[in-house]
Amino acid sequence: MGFLAPFLRKLLKSYTGRIMALFPFGLFAVLSYLFFLLPDETAHLVDTGLKLLPEISLSFRFDGLSLIFGLMVSGIGGLVLGYSSFYMAHYSGRSKFYFFLVLFMGSMLGLVFADNLIAFFIFWELTSITSFFLIGFEHENEKTRQAALQALLLTAFGGLCLLFAVIMIGNMAGTYSLTNIYQQGFRFGAHSNYYLVFVLIFVAVATKSAQFPFHFWLPGAMHAPTPVSAYLHSATMVNAGIFLLLRLNPIMGGTIIWKTIFVITGGITMFIGAFYSMGQKDLKRILAFTTISALGTMVLLIGMNSTASIQAALIFFIVHGLYKGGLFMMTGIIDKNTGTRDIARLAGLLKKMPVTSIAAILSLLSMSGIPPMLGFIGKELIYDAKIQMPELSWLVIPLGVASNMIMVAISLLIFYEIFLQPKGKQTVALKQPEKTLPGNFLAGPVTLALVGLTLGLFPGWLENIMSNALYFIQGEIVDVHLSLWHGFNKVLILSIFTVAMGIVIFLFRKPIGSLVQVIIRWTDQYYLPERFNQLIKNYLHLAGRQTNRIQHGYHRYYLITFFTITFALVMYQLATLKGDWIPIYETSPIKWHVVMVLTFSMLAVLFAVFTRSRISAIIALGVLGYGISILYMFYGAVDLAITQFLVETVIMVIFVMVIYHLPLFATLSSTKTRIRDGLIAIGVGVMVAFLLLKARFINLEPPISDYFAQNSLLKGHGRNIVNVILVDFRALDTLGEITVLALAAAGVFTLLRLDINRKDKH
Amino acid sequence: MRNLILEKIATLFLYVMIGFALFLLLRGHNSPGGGFIAGILAASGFLMYAIVFGSEAVLKKIVVNPRYIIGTGLLLSLISAIIPIFWGLPPMTAIWGTLGKIHVGTPLLFDTGVFVLVTGMIISIITNIMDVLKWNS
Incomplete structure (x- = not known):
């Protein structure tokens, strides 16, 4: 629903709030219908059949408790939406406001009706995140930003505690479903882990529901627009902790x-x-x-x-x-x-x-x-x-x-x-x-x-x-x-x-009021929001110092560290392994075309190392890349070969473009560092060679390639195994990789754009 | 300095590359090809175009900002990953249907996402680098 809000707003203009309010009201009507139908001792369980993971199903539980909360959330939510259509009329960024408000409403409803503890946790976190955006809606104001961040840090910390608690409860009960837990009559008051779970739950509730000593984020949260405050205080957010306590009462109360x-x-x-x-x-x-x-x-x-x-x-x-x-x-x-x-x-x-x-x-x-x-x-x-x-x-x-x-x-x-x-x-x-x-x-x-x-x-x-x-x-x-x-x-x-x-x-409000003022002023020395900010600031400072020590920002030293440590570890591990090194019994006859490609590649490498011109070094490396892709071709990896060819080409073009603008080749490093770098390079090369030789003799698990080869056409409907692996069997890996690619593009974009903007300013 | 022949070739090359990339994308499941390769191929067409005409022209050619192309690609892949949930299957399960004699399924959508993302990413990087170098402008 919330995702539609920005589009709806363009469509409906100033009526957005009022029209959108119809949805919670509709929900309210449905819930009230359930409300009158609900017999005394049953709970409706609606299984949507959606599964996030095998253990985590998105089923909803309707019983007296969740209905009371659900009615309040949807009813007040509808009123708040209608209300904000006038209140927010002159704010900019209203689409964003409705987006987060409706999302917030949805996650609160999900939290109330969730039957699965993990789903409950997810909705709990969603309310924290969306409320962060709602509290920080007027983000031009520094105080608002601080209040929002404070609320987020505290409630997210509580959420983390809740996650641990939920996992422990789930492990002890053997199920994450509340309905099943209730039916088992599961109680673990005497369990040895009870105190740990209790502390975790306590922190979660105290942060979310603004209990002492975590109460200070709530007054700060009133920097939010008033409709949000009304909603936050009356039926949602802070009451989530109360709801959690009521839900867990039969289990651990x-x-x-x-x-x-x-x-x-x-x-x-x-x-x-x-x-x-x-x-x-x-x-x-x-x-x-x-x-x-x-x-x-x-x-x-x-x-x-x-x-x-x-x-x-x-x-x-x-x-x-x-x-x-x-x-x-x-x-x-x-x-x-x-x-x-x-x-x-x-x-x-x-x-x-x-x-x-x-x-x-x-x-x-x-x-x-x-x-x-x-x-x-x-x-x-x-x-x-x-x-x-x-x-x-x-x-x-x-x-x-x-x-x-x-x-x-x-x-x-x-x-x-x-x-x-x-x-x-x-x-x-x-x-x-x-x-x-x-x-x-x-x-x-x-x-x-x-x-x-x-x-x-x-x-x-x-x-x-x-x-x-x-x-x-x-x-x-x-x-x-x-x-x-x-x-x-x-x-x-x-x-x-x-x-x-x-x-x-x-x-007697005057004398009492002044007395209260005195006491409040005295306690202000221990003003908790300030203390909290101080704590966070110190922590960041410490982290910053640590990071500066480790992340010095010199690419060459990163590489040196990385390569030497890898070299040491891998060589140590290889030395301790027993077994053959060279496959004597299965040497195949030498193929002359392969030898030729290899010779060319090696010559190209030598040329790249000793040449005095950047362009020729790049081209020599390109020859090496093409050589490798030809090798792939010889051994039947056509996809790989094509990819290597294309990537090599694009990289060469970009390299040449960049290098064209660099100053002429100059030897900046001393002979000493050059020898050091050469040694490291040779070492790594030797390591990789040994590793490849040895890899043929180590089989920790039966290879999975047979499975892929057999099932590619049957289950994946494709004859090209490589592609089936990429988009089907191992799609999660690919998804991760393309996400990295997108991030890399964003990184390049920001780096280069920053540079351009800086130049434009001068 | 303009070079008419080069400009014609670059334009032609771009369309040929895009067409060939689409061909590789669609056949990728059975023969060599696939989203990644197709993406690089299409992008190399744009690369040539950018070298000849400059980055502004490429941006005008693709109409939308490359950043949105990257986002669209990621979104497509994510959608194909999420679709199975609505059938009660774990995310990323492949769902196949038939369209005439051809099998069509979520992996194709996923691969298309990869294709779009890779194309967008390379275009984005090239145009940015060119802007820094003030290439052809």
Whole structure:
């Protein structure tokens, strides 16, 4: 799909985003159909029959978990595409934007539905790469480039860890298919490799989902265009780590290390994210830090690993996707329409942009967990799950309540500063009234807010799919019951307390804000992005020094090193081999025409060595080349002979062309170096001669040429064995070779063009 | 200085070489020939043409930038490598069909890719070298 984007864009002009949005919506419709059909304890497995390698099939798995994620990815994806058709209207390089956005969407969907672990890994890496291009979309800006590179380096590092982990899991389970692994009931908590796999998975998840201490790339990633941020934060990318945890939970969850590590990391991330968001002024940065907090919450919940907590994590994922997508798009609208995202400068938008504001307020309500939004149910479930964990509740409840209080305070702050009209703040001028904004631009936040509201009022719609998802995550049948009103109990008291404290924090925002500023300034000494950059820089410096030592750039010394070392190694190996050297018993009668060709060739070589003119040296070498190709002819290798002839000719012509422009022949090297070079040359010649003699007596494997000769016509449909080998039996080699050729052409091109451009400048 | 006879010969030589290269490419599977040889042969036609008329003329003759020719060649070979996946076979498996009495299959596409790439590569290198040397311009 993505590959079509640039072509489609030329066709559709400014409608691209809107038209392309139809595809994810179509997918969304299909998925929702599946969503209502899915019975409680089954998973659909769609085998596409495509195989990348024998072990790696591209089959897709549809169960509750992947459907929840898939619906979010495709639904929000469609809205984002429609949204960006207006947002991106004045950017250059829109084709590229749609190309990567759709590709990103596709790889995220692939990741969610992949049944094969290796395929899962491939899609995981694809999301990293495409998000790199999306984050770095405005690549003229240096900060953007840095942020994109940082995100790529971190997530790619995590991806590498994931690859190792996946291979180890596959080896232990004997299959890479998730369905098979689930069916075997495979668990390896007691396996000796468990800790290694766990660490690898932890790094993969922590880098992808921006967990402490890798959380710093996410705020940087908000240099991306707003539609991308909305998509990245709400349903894709960062949630891939969450998805991985949920997928692996039945295989490796529930151990003590799983619980402690994920609960602690999640808790710290949750709190840090919420805390930092208080000190920000940029609307997008505030939202980015609240995302970190939300991701921390999800990791914490999965780490707790009780049925209630997994259920809470799933609901919270939906909640978070809905409100965060909406809020980011709202930010984009405000940014487009007023020219600023600074909350200190925005005010009184409720009157001026009522539709956006109401949608945003609904999303903010969901974020702070106030009824009747779905966010309320999510928060209730989280508290409930936390209370049910007696051994951990002393830690997770205070942290959770504190972060939620901050969420409430932040929501209030945004609401108060932006939408109301605080005293002493000037209203900002709109670039165009809200009524004139196109519908698809406003549709995103409005739809998401309304969905959040509807699901909050009728949470029963989610029960079916939740219990299916939980069946596969926890391995037990759970009767999910969701409702807005749980009765008056401990959870509700906690909620009321949270909201109240949130209001208190909001009222005292000035002193608390300055306190937060002080702390943030103090921690800035250990500013992680800077540290990371420093680390990379040092590493590059070290690598550069090493390279300079080995790669000195003198062609002749490379050749000397190469030839002498090869000579030494091969001669040593030959000396240790026993056996005959000269094939006495099968000397064939001497053919005089061969001798003649050889004599001519040898004379040509001698001439080339001792001549004082470049042109004649080249021509002498050409004679040698033709001599060799004639030899090929005598021994029946016609293809080889033709190739040698042609290559020799082309090279000669190019040589002559170049040499024509070189200065006259001059002896620049001293006699000493000439003798040294001569010795090396003779040595290598002797080595090759010995090697050829010896090669006749060494047979490590039965020769494969018989197979080729027999099967060329049968399987390859060709009588010319050489060509059948090239294009069929050994096509991979040929593909590699022509790729090298293409690269060589690119190398020649850049080298020579650089030279031409430099000359033109002078 | 223009040399009319040489120019005529070079033009004729170019077409003959391209025709002969195509012939070698198509028969390559059964008799000596094949994509690589055909590529060099076609390129040698262009080489002669370039020597006589200069690199600009060659670039005008082939219309598209040689870089795109190289890319097209690589793409063709890759496509022929990927096609078998859609039949559920491992990549690069040869698929054969018959066109009348002739067998046609993905290896031919692969070989065509090699041919196009080699031609493009040599043309690209020649024209670049000539630009550096300011040959005929």
